[in-house]
Amino acid sequence: MDSSSISSTAASFVTLKFRCFDPTSAYSATPNHRRSFVTSSRSLTPCATNSNGSMATSVNSERKIITGEAGYVLEDVPHFSDYISDLPTHPNPLQDNPSYSVVKQHFVDVDDSVAQNIVVHQDSPRGRHFRRVGPREKVYFESDDVHACIVTCGGLCPGLNTVIREIVCGLYYMYGVHKVLGIEGGYRGFYARNTIPLTPKIVNGIHKRGGTILGTSRGGHDTSKIVDSIQDRGINQVYVLGGDGTQKGASAIFEEIRRRGLKVAVAGIPKTIDNDIPIIDKSFGFDTAVEEAQRAISAAHVEAESFENGIGVVKLMGRYSGFIAMYATIASRDVDCCLIPESPFYLEGPGGLFEYIEKRLKENGHMVIVIAEGAGQELLSEIMHTMDQQDASGNKLLQDVGLWISQKIRDHFGKKRKMTINLKYIDPTYMIRAVPSNASDNVYCTLLAHSAIHGAMAGYTGFTVGPVNGRHAYIPFYRITERQNRVVITDRMWARLLSSTNQPSFLDPKKISSPSYLLFESRRQGGFVKYEMKSMQNALKQLVEKIQECGLYFRIIRNHYSAFPINIAAELTISK
Ligand SMILES: Nc1ncnc2c1ncn2[C@@H]1O[C@H](COP(=O)(O)OP(=O)(O)OP(=O)(O)O)[C@@H](O)[C@H]1O
Numbered sequence: 001m002d003s004s005s006i007s008s009t010a011a012s013f014v015t016l017k018f019r020c021f022d023p024t025s026a027y028s029a030t031p032n033h034r035r036s037f038v039t040s041s042r043s044l045t046p047c048a049t050n051s052n053g054s055m056a057t058s059v060n061s062e063r064k065i066i067t068g069e070a071g072y073v074l075e076d077v078p079h080f081s082d083y084i085s086d087l088p089t090h091p092n093p094l095q096d097n098p099s100y101s102v103v104k105q106h107f108v109d110v111d112d113s114v115a116q117n118i119v120v121h122q123d124s125p126r127g128r129h130f131r132r133v134g135p136r137e138k139v140y141f142e143s144d145d146v147h148a149c150i151v152t153c154g155g156l157c158p159g160l161n162t163v164i165r166e167i168v169c170g171l172y173y174m175y176g177v178h179k180v181l182g183i184e185g186g187y188r189g190f191y192a193r194n195t196i197p198l199t200p201k202i203v204n205g206i207h208k209r210g211g212t213i214l215g216t217s218r219g220g221h222d223t224s225k226i227v228d229s230i231q232d233r234g235i236n237q238v239y240v241l242g243g244d245g246t247q248k249g250a251s252a253i254f255e256e257i258r259r260r261g262l263k264v265a266v267a268g269i270p271k272t273i274d275n276d277i278p279i280i281d282k283s284f285g286f287d288t289a290v291e292e293a294q295r296a297i298s299a300a301h302v303e304a305e306s307f308e309n310g311i312g313v314v315k316l317m318g319r320y321s322g323f324i325a326m327y328a329t330i331a332s333r334d335v336d337c338c339l340i341p342e343s344p345f346y347l348e349g350p351g352g353l354f355e356y357i358e359k360r361l362k363e364n365g366h367m368v369i370v371i372a373e374g375a376g377q378e379l380l381s382e383i384m385h386t387m388d389q390q391d392a393s394g395n396k397l398l399q400d401v402g403l404w405i406s407q408k409i410r411d412h413f414g415k416k417r418k419m420t421i422n423l424k425y426i427d428p429t430y431m432i433r434a435v436p437s438n439a440s441d442n443v444y445c446t447l448l449a450h451s452a453i454h455g456a457m458a459g460y461t462g463f464t465v466g467p468v469n470g471r472h473a474y475i476p477f478y479r480i481t482e483r484q485n486r487v488v489i490t491d492r493m494w495a496r497l498l499s500s501t502n503q504p505s506f507l508d509p510k511k512i513s514s515p516s517y518l519l520f521e522s523r524r525q526g527g528f529v530k531y532e533m534k535s536m537q538n539a540l541k542q543l544v545e546k547i548q549e550c551g552l553y554f555r556i557i558r559n560h561y562s563a564f565p566i567n568i569a570a571e572l573t574i575s576k
């Protein structure tokens, strides 16, 4: 259940204020769409809305929502023209670029958008869309005036250097931009470190290396110092590579830039091997990480099958999202059990992990367990009574679940069951994210970089780029930062994994006996949308909070969730 989508939808339909929008071309509102724009404390140039008047448009100070017929919703990204009036535009130099002269349609249609939901029923509303990426006919910068910078923040990820390379080369070769600065050491580099001039020559072979040539860091995000530095250096395009924390930081930078009325584009490129960024199909480096994880799993398998009752335990990254573990397991087929943060498990008793291990060892003589670093943390903290520790960005520091579970297994079989086991624990976590990106990630990184460049040149700002159902789109920051992408254990992919490993579901037998979902509907434009609620109690609590916060109308139409407490059910009905 995407509870956050509900809150944002609610927040989007608050105040109504319109003005005409024509950022990149001689474009005018079509009869089917009415444009609505960011309202800010700055004065807006008033102009006419379309005469048709058949569509409703809603907007609040944060979001640009455009609605059309049959429930069409475009969640647009900010543009310079939202807060700076009378900016000159220039013809896009790409049209004179010999390499791109083969392209039949030089520029993407400004009305093109990418649908978030592509599986639809015959009569379902057209739903949410994002602006399609690509070069626009008019640009808001002359090549010589562009002064771009690139910064990388958060943990490492395969492909960072490729994106850096492609931003530098893309700006240079597509738009004739020669001034690109690398900011060293993450956000704090804006005000505390040196910068590196980046040219195609300097970045030429960097995609063959892991890591980031710019260095990275956690913490140190000081919005006003960063924007001061951007202003002082005369930077007018900021490319920010990083995960959810970084995108939040980029959003704060954008807001401050807009508040100061600066013509500076802020473009985010999502980075995380955890694949925990929502909306986009997957993040760059994820494929490479999954591929690299195969090597560790294979080693664990070789070790395990060579010894009596051999057990290979492999820990993979994934703080809150177990995608690497899940995909690596499905790809490998050597894994007997995969444990991820989204799927709680227990050790002792019927249906528990120890019982399953014993069964597998009896059947097969060996087994491989893959565990994501964020799995079972609730078990560890209960036992270890650990203090909450955080990294410099405020992310919770996790206990080493791989070591913990290995010890637990040794103790159980050695001391309690008096069984000889040979357990080998492999922790390849940093090896997996420090490698250079593979071929497919390299191509993906190139597309991301180019999409970001086209957007910034066209005057868009405050956006993240990424593929949505295979087509790249400009996504507003708030969509990327409001929730994390997590494995849905009631989806078919997790079922595929369970059927490949044959591991138990670790669900409490009492809860398995009845279906665990709640079906309800929310009133949105163009009709009712059904959401299937399949997650557990804390997700429901959050949902209730969001609903109350937004004052949305909700009606439960069916409650199949046996463990669903009555008082929450009551709150849900009250909230209308
Ligand atoms: N809410 C926030 N507002 C502003 N800046 C933030 C916020 N959260 C994180 N940042 C900044 O973003 C940078 C990176 O954040 P973080 O360390 O959480 O990594 P991340 O981008 O989420 O990547 P990873 O996938 O490695 O976790 C840090 O410099 C941090 O200070």
Ligand SMILES: O=P(O)(O)OC[C@H]1O[C@](O)(CO)[C@@H](O)[C@@H]1O
Residues within 6 Å of the ligand: 154, 155, 156, 243, 272, 273, 274, 317, 318, 319, 373, 391, 433
């Ligand atoms: O040890 P570091 O550099 O803080 O990074 C570890 C974290 O980074 C991530 O790889 C995300 O980038 C997480 O999976 C992991 O918990």
Ligand SMILES: [Mg+2]
Residues within 6 Å of the ligand: 154, 243, 244, 245
């Ligand atoms: Mg993060």
